[in-house]
Amino acid sequence: RQIEQPAGLDHFQRLVHHRRRVDRDLATHDPVGVRAGLIRCHAGQRARPGGNRRGPHLDRRPDQGRQGHRLFHAREGPLNMSAVIPIFDVEYEQPVPSEGNACDTRFAWARVPQEPSPDERVALKDKIRRLLKERNAVMVSHYYVHPDLQDLAEETGGIVSDSLEMARFGRDHPATTLVVSGVRFMGETSKILSPEKRVLMPDLDATCSLDLGCPIDEFSAFCDAHPDRTVVVYANTSAAVKARSDWLVTSSCALDIVSALKDKGHKVLWAPDKHLGSYIQRQTGADMVFWNGACIVHDEFKAKELAKLKAQHPDAKVLVHPESPPAVVQLADVVGSTTQLIKATQSLAADKFIVATDNGILHRMKTLSPDKVFLEAPTVGEGANCTSCNHCPWMAMNGLLNLADVLERGKNEIHVDPVIGRRAKVSIGRMLDFARQIGLPTLGIGNA
Numbered sequence: 073r074q075i076e077q078p079a080g081l082d083h084f085q086r087l088v089h090h091r092r093r094v095d096r097d098l099a100t101h102d103p104v105g106v107r108a109g110l111i112r113c114h115a116g117q118r119a120r121p122g123g124n125r126r127g128p129h130l131d132r133r134p135d136q137g138r139q140g141h142r143l144f145h146a147r148e149g150p151l152n153m154s155a156v157i158p159i160f161d162v163e164y165e166q167p168v169p170s171e172g173n174a175c176d177t178r179f180a181w182a183r184v185p186q187e188p189s190p191d192e193r194v195a196l197k198d199k200i201r202r203l204l205k206e207r208n209a210v211m212v213s214h215y216y217v218h219p220d221l222q223d224l225a226e227e228t229g230g231i232v233s234d235s236l237e238m239a240r241f242g243r244d245h246p247a248t249t250l251v252v253s254g255v256r257f258m259g260e261t262s263k264i265l266s267p268e269k270r271v272l273m274p275d276l277d278a279t280c281s282l283d284l285g286c287p288i289d290e291f292s293a294f295c296d297a298h299p300d301r302t303v304v305v306y307a308n309t310s311a312a313v314k315a316r317s318d319w320l321v322t323s324s325c326a327l328d329i330v331s332a333l334k335d336k337g338h339k340v341l342w343a344p345d346k347h348l349g350s351y352i353q354r355q356t357g358a359d360m361v362f363w364n365g366a367c368i369v370h371d372e373f374k375a376k377e378l379a380k381l382k383a384q385h386p387d388a389k390v391l392v393h394p395e396s397p398p399a400v401v402q403l404a405d406v407v408g409s410t411t412q413l414i415k416a417t418q419s420l421a422a423d424k425f426i427v428a429t430d431n432g433i434l435h436r437m438k439t440l441s442p443d444k445v446f447l448e449a450p451t452v453g454e455g456a457n458c459t460s461c462n463h464c465p466w467m468a469m470n471g472l473l474n475l476a477d478v479l480e481r482g483k484n485e486i487h488v489d490p491v492i493g494r495r496a497k498v499s500i501g502r503m504l505d506f507a508r509q510i511g512l513p514t515l516g517i518g519n520a
C-alpha cells in the first residue's frame with residue numbers, strides 16, 4: 073500500500089540522513105559554518121534556542137537547556153558541565169514543506185558528555201547513590217543508554233526497560249523524583265502520568281527523530297483531513313501530538329492495540345514511524361494511513377548486508393526492532409520491542425544472535441547471557457550513504473556526569489503544559505489499561 077502523505081506536505085526529500093561526527097575545535101571553530109567533507113554548520117543555525125518552534129515541548133526557559141552560542145565558548149579543561157564536546161550534527165529524513173508551510177527541523181544536533189576517568193566514575197557513582205537517597209529519587213533508564221546508567225538504575229531499585237515499562241514504573245513508584253535517562257519523550261510521558269512528581273533528565277536536549285519529524289501543526293492538519301479515522305500515535309512524540317491522539321502505543325503493544333481496533337471496525341491514522349506502521353498494517357491487515365517519519369538509527373539497517381551476514385552465520389537468530397525498514401524486518405526470526413528482543417535471547421534455543429536495534433541493548437543481552445554471541449546487524453554496505461554506528465546520538469547524551477549534576481542541583485526538570493498533559497494522559501492511560509488487560513510484563517527483563 074502507498075504511504076499517504078499529510079495534506080500540505082506533498083514532497084519528501086531524502087536527505088543524507090545520518091549523523092556525522094564533527095569534532096569541533098572550540099578555538100578555531102568557524103561561526104558561520106564550513107563544508108569540508110563533513111558537514112560543519114554553526115549549531116545555532118541548526119537548532120536555534122527554543123529549537124523547533126512548532127513543538128511546544130521544545131520551547132524552554134533560559135535555564136532549561138542549550139542557549140544560542142554558549143556551548144562554543146566553553147573552555148576545555150577538567151570535567152564540568154559547560155565543557156560540552158563533541159557535538160554531532162544530525163540529519164534525518166523529514167517532510168519538506170510546500171509553500172508557506174515552514175517545517176524547519178531537518179537538522180538537529182546532539183552532544184555527548186565526556187567519558188569520566190575510572191576514578192571519576194567510581195566517585196560519580198557514589199555521589200549518585202547518595203543523592204538518590206537524599207532526594208527521594210529513583211532512576212528510570214532505557215536499554216539504549218550508557219551501561220553505567222543501566223547498572224546504577226538496577227542496583228539502586230530503579231528500572232531498566234523499554235518505553236512502555238518506563239512509563240508504568242515511574243507512575244507506580246512512590247519516589248517523589250524520577251530521574252529519566254533516555255530521550256525527552258520518555259521524560260514527558262513520565263511527567264504526564266505523574267504531574268505531582270519532579271521529573272529530571274540528564275540532558276533536556278536529548279530528542280528523537282520521530283518526535284522532531286512530527287510537528288503538532290502539520291500533524292493536526294493531517295488528522296483534520298481524516299476525521300473518520302482513529303488516531304493512533306507512537307510514544308516517540310511530543311506531549312502535544314499525544315494530546316491529539318485517541319490511542320498511544322509503544323512497540324510492545326502496538327500490534328495488539330491496532331488489531332483490537334481493527335476487530336471493532338476502526339480505520340486507523342498512524343503516526344509517526346512509517347516502518348512500524350507498515351509492519352503493523354502487514355500483520356493485521358488494518359485499514360491505515362501513515363505519517364512519513366522514521367528513526368535515524370533503525371532506518372540505517374541494510375537488508376542485503378544482513379542477508380549476507382545471516383548466510384555466514386546460519387545458526388544465528390535474527391532479532392529486529394520494528395522501526396527498521398520492511399526488507400530488514402522480513403529477514404527476522406523475532407520482531408519486537410526492546411524488552412521482547414531481550415526476552416528472545418533467553419527463550420530461543422540459540423547461542424548466537426544478530427541484533428538489528430541500537431547497540432546499547434547489547435549490554436543487557438550480554439549481562440543476561442554471558443556465554444552467547446551477539447552480532448550487530450550491518451548499517452554499511454552497498455547502498456549505504458555513510459558509515460553509521462547503530463547508536464542513537466540522543467540516547468548517548470545521557471551520562472554519569474550530567475546525571476549527578478541534575479540530581480545535585482535539581483535542574484533539567486521536565487515541564488508539560490497541564491492542559492496538554494491532561495489530554496495526553498487519556499490516550500496514554502488507555503494504552504496502559506490495555507497492556508494490563510492483555511498481561512504484558514510489568515518489569516524490564518532482568519530487573520529484580
Ligand code: 13P
Nearest residue numbers: 234235236322323409410
Ligand atoms: P522500545 O519501546 O522498544 O524500548 O523503543 C523505544 C525506542 O525509542 C526505540 O528506538
Ligand code: SF4
Nearest residue numbers: 255280281367369464
Ligand atoms: Fe528515536 Fe530512534 Fe533514538 Fe529511539 S533510537 S530515541 S526512535 S531516534
